[in-house]
Amino acid sequence: MISRYAAFTEDPAGGNPAGVVLDASEFDDAAMLRIAAELGYSETAFVTGRPEGAYRVRYFSPLTEIPFCGHATVATAVALGPGDHLFRTNAGDVPVTVDDAGVATLISVAPSVRPLDHLTELLAALGWPAGDLDPALPPRVAYAGAHHPIVAVTSRKRLAGLDYDVPALKSLMTERDWTTIQLVFRAGEDTFDVRNPFPVGGVYEDPATGAAAAALGGYLRELGLVPDDATLLLRQGDDLGRPSRITVRLVPGEPGVRVSGAAVPMP
Structure with missing residues (x-):
């Protein structure tokens, strides 16, 4: 069933x-x-x-x-x-x-963060100029069960206008074993708007990506961009008409990242 x-x-x-x-x-x-x-x-x-x-x-x-x-x-x-x-x-x-209440909290495998190579090719596939990147959130590849490049921009408008080259991005992601691309705009100290292209899965974009949320939490902790006990809100899916809300929590001394959210049956 x-x-x-x-x-x-x-x-x-x-x-x-x-x-x-x-x-x-x-x-x-x-x-x-x-x-x-x-x-x-x-x-x-x-x-x-x-x-x-x-x-x-x-x-x-x-x-x-x-x-x-x-x-x-x-x-x-x-x-x-x-x-x-x-x-x-x-x-x-x-x-x-x-x-x-039907809210699930998972604890990811221990995350890791490494340099992001092929950034020029990735930006070309996204159609994003390097000048739009947020220097406070440097590009990296983060892992918490799957590999996700993290690319942050300074403009919510840039995030909203996502229109990428599907064949080019899919080819690059397949070559590098990337699952989705975590595109980020930091809306506040603990609030992030995110989008996740997923052409390698046969889907243009994910409305909510819990694995990438865990990877982002590990990235922010590794780079010292949030406190070790941070609770973060990720907003995703709004640009697709399917709003999603993901809570990410870091617990001092716990290697994994906690990701929480509700789920409901669909008709």
Whole structure:
């Protein structure tokens, strides 16, 4: 049975839609990819077993398998119900807690940050001049289960006018093993507007990207751009007409990044 949830929202018309299959033990890779393609969502999560009390979860976009997906993790955890769950993903183990209000909080694998090469090619594919970049948020590649270049601009208008070269960006992302591009505008001390092109998955843009949110939290902590105990709000999907709200929390001494959001069934 395939369930449909909108993640990082309390409104079925908002957030990022995700497919959820709670018993995919009989499906092979081809079947899971076919189902994901038929649904057409950014990702569909498949629970393929329960090894040692954990849920073995795999994530497929319409074009390929993804090592980790935050919004489909939130959707799957809410579908399982309130309590503590452990997801065994291709990126590692991800604990998720769901409260009685249907809000899930995941703890990512330990993030890492490295220099961003091919920045000139990336900006060319985005159609963005280098002069629009925010010097306070230098470009990097961040990882918290999947790799996401982080590129920040000084203008919300630049973010709103996203119109990228799909073949060029897809080719570059495939070559570099990038999952989405985390495009950022810092709207306040603890508030960020973000957009995430996802051509490698067969989707023009993600309305909400929990894995990239975790990566951004790790990036901000690594570069000392927020306090070690920061709680951040990410606004995503507004430019697509599917508003999403993602809470990112850093806990001192905890390697992973906490990402929280609601999920609701879709009609």
